[in-house]
Amino acid sequence: MATAVLTTLDPASRAATRGWSDITIRNAFIVPTILFLIVFNIFPLIYSLGYSFTDFRASTNAAANFVGLQNYRDLLNDPFVWSNFAITAKYVIVSVVGQVLVGFGMAMLLNRDIPFKGLLTTVLLLPMMLSMAVVGLFWKLLYEPSFGIINYAFGLGSFEWLSNPDMALYAVALTDIWMWSPFVMLLSLAGLSAVPKHLYEAAAIDRAGPFYTFFRITLPLVAPILMIAIIFRTMEAFKTFDLAYILSSQPTTELISIRLYKMAFQEWQTGRSCALAYIVLIMVLAITNIYVKYLNKVKER
Amino acid sequence: MRKTITGLLAGASLALAGGISVHAANAQELTIFWAEWDPSNYLQELANEYEKETGVKVTVETTPWSDFQTKAFAEFNAKGDAYDLIVGDSQWLGAASEGGHYVDLTDFVKKNKVLETMAPATVKFYSEYPGNSGKYWSIPAEGDAVGWSYRKDWFEDPKEKEAFKAKYGYDLDVPKDWKQLRDIAEFFYRPDQKRYGIAIYTDNSYDAMAMGFENALFSYGGELGDYANYKVDGIVNSDKAVAALEAYKELYKFAPPGWAKSFFVEDNQAITENLAAMSMNYFAFFPALINEASNPNAKGTGFFANPPGPDGDQFAALGGQGISIVSYSKNQEEAFKFLEWFIKDETQKKWAELGGYTCNKSVLESAEFQNATPYNKAFYETMFKVKDFWAVPEYAELLQQLNQRVYPYVTGNSGSAKETLDALAADWNATFKKYGRNQ
Numbered sequence: 001m002a003t004a005v006l007t008t009l010d011p012a013s014r015a016a017t018r019g020w021s022d023i024t025i026r027n028a029f030i031v032p033t034i035l036f037l038i039v040f041n042i043f044p045l046i047y048s049l050g051y052s053f054t055d056f057r058a059s060t061n062a063a064a065n066f067v068g069l070q071n072y073r074d075l076l077n078d079p080f081v082w083s084n085f086a087i088t089a090k091y092v093i094v095s096v097v098g099q100v101l102v103g104f105g106m107a108m109l110l111n112r113d114i115p116f117k118g119l120l121t122t123v124l125l126l127p128m129m130l131s132m133a134v135v136g137l138f139w140k141l142l143y144e145p146s147f148g149i150i151n152y153a154f155g156l157g158s159f160e161w162l163s164n165p166d167m168a169l170y171a172v173a174l175t176d177i178w179m180w181s182p183f184v185m186l187l188s189l190a191g192l193s194a195v196p197k198h199l200y201e202a203a204a205i206d207r208a209g210p211f212y213t214f215f216r217i218t219l220p221l222v223a224p225i226l227m228i229a230i231i232f233r234t235m236e237a238f239k240t241f242d243l244a245y246i247l248s249s250q251p252t253t254e255l256i257s258i259r260l261y262k263m264a265f266q267e268w269q270t271g272r273s274c275a276l277a278y279i280v281l282i283m284v285l286a287i288t289n290i291y292v293k294y295l296n297k298v299k300e301r
Numbered sequence: 302m303r304k305t306i307t308g309l310l311a312g313a314s315l316a317l318a319g320g321i322s323v324h325a326a327n328a329q330e331l332t333i334f335w336a337e338w339d340p341s342n343y344l345q346e347l348a349n350e351y352e353k354e355t356g357v358k359v360t361v362e363t364t365p366w367s368d369f370q371t372k373a374f375a376e377f378n379a380k381g382d383a384y385d386l387i388v389g390d391s392q393w394l395g396a397a398s399e400g401g402h403y404v405d406l407t408d409f410v411k412k413n414k415v416l417e418t419m420a421p422a423t424v425k426f427y428s429e430y431p432g433n434s435g436k437y438w439s440i441p442a443e444g445d446a447v448g449w450s451y452r453k454d455w456f457e458d459p460k461e462k463e464a465f466k467a468k469y470g471y472d473l474d475v476p477k478d479w480k481q482l483r484d485i486a487e488f489f490y491r492p493d494q495k496r497y498g499i500a501i502y503t504d505n506s507y508d509a510m511a512m513g514f515e516n517a518l519f520s521y522g523g524e525l526g527d528y529a530n531y532k533v534d535g536i537v538n539s540d541k542a543v544a545a546l547e548a549y550k551e552l553y554k555f556a557p558p559g560w561a562k563s564f565f566v567e568d569n570q571a572i573t574e575n576l577a578a579m580s581m582n583y584f585a586f587f588p589a590l591i592n593e594a595s596n597p598n599a600k601g602t603g604f605f606a607n608p609p610g611p612d613g614d615q616f617a618a619l620g621g622q623g624i625s626i627v628s629y630s631k632n633q634e635e636a637f638k639f640l641e642w643f644i645k646d647e648t649q650k651k652w653a654e655l656g657g658y659t660c661n662k663s664v665l666e667s668a669e670f671q672n673a674t675p676y677n678k679a680f681y682e683t684m685f686k687v688k689d690f691w692a693v694p695e696y697a698e699l700l701q702q703l704n705q706r707v708y709p710y711v712t713g714n715s716g717s718a719k720e721t722l723d724a725l726a727a728d729w730n731a732t733f734k735k736y737g738r739n740q
Contacts, residue, residue, distance in 0.1 A: 058378045
């Protein structure tokens, strides 16, 4: 079946005259990618799984000893690691909920006939096209208590967004919401424009109110694509490193990926950090799976 | 089939091409790695002199302090030869020597009488590992310790002097002990005037918090542990240590608002921006404070050594770095020649003139050096009473544990000093146990 999709080589083409078959050409294109994936993704993935059961430290010449599940046991018993997970959970909830509300709201506003709609959409998409590090660096300036434009614009005096331990995580989440709401908006917009117009007409004839229309027609039909946006954003938010690392390195903003980075590249506890990386991977997989199950259910309706 | 193999090989070679790097070995060039700050610029100037004399080009490569440790060890662990010499932090000695990243300089140190020419504390902390083993891994390069800068103009104001005497019963002057340090900090703490008492280190990343707290701890007669046998219980949580931590937290009350994330940059700003009456910092950052271009209050800024604690003990936290030869360097012979030149008295004198903090005893003791700047005398006095953090290979874990325990106590309101240090002792014990050190 798959071969039927492949178009056979035109016998008059240059490749064919050189005696290359379409299989050869296919291999020449695919093999580098596969090799690349194996060398840089699959191999380290398996190799690090092995390391996660050892006390290996990349910074010493000492041989790695097999320690069984010791690393996993220690990590799951470490209250600091749990507090990192709690911080991450709080961050994921605040930032994903914020992005969905803002992004979907913007999509609703854009999903009507307004002048310059295309231009407006493009401009709104700009934040997500920037690099995370750049966004982090200039939001740091925006949040600056003494000369930052945010405090100036809202008349907040010298309010400390990033050095106040209780505020810092929300400040990072706010930046993430600014950056990634356009992504949710884009997907929602695609979903909204796919809702058949006749449904709204029928609802109007039945004199359905705006809330009823929204909750019974718009939301259910957009839900699958919105779920995809939520899955992507949750996974990304769970793995956030750069934004939080650049904006603030308070203990209250130490997300699990920052803890992982410190463990791996500052403390050089290579074995243990491999174990933590696997714990994070399993958690992301589990959360994604729940979403995907829910997504399938939504689709069936 | 042959064509299939050709395709496979073409793909494989494409994928591998990226991994091959070309290394041009050139014995007439040396690369020194250090952090990005003024002393590394001075070292480059010094190295230019070396090039004039010998024709060997020496480049000082730098990276911001926040990346320095990570970048250096990433290169070590990869056994990379990008750097021939490295000016590494004193805490790295254990990790770098046990990991085989530094060349053993014991013979070099003995042959060139480094032990006699350099101040003893500097050789002990920048070069020797393990402690008292007689094995040396680097040559003291940039001596540094924590000292204090203060607003001399505020201190000398007759109105302030009068008000201070009325309140505390003694004259306002450079603090003679930690209690006076606290009183003066309290005296100048005036949030309504946007003036505050004191700037201390509080940053919870890397070693800022440790370096700040150590000044209180050591002067209160406390210790971080017994470096010879890895015993920490009853030492790092002793009564003296608890009193020291309480005193350090007390100072935080008189710091400017939002001072929960400060290190050397912020502490110098506290002086240049009229925020604080006194500010702790490494001596290496003091040149900026006497320069009117970087400190509008340069004329009104004075300096003093870390004051003694209640029992008269007086110590300071050690900063600074030694210079080591990287084991993976292909130019080790040239690197040795450079070090031989570097430790000469004339070179060390030139190093001090350029702004580097020499560890050379005769230069340090010379009146010329001590009178060169307002803080050189305090530096000279301090360098003979310094103590340092653990230099064991797992020092980064110990720092992280200290940050996790001490930071919330100092900057927040969690627990008591005793609980904090008990928990820290337990963490450190567990870490030492993990590496089989305290058996």
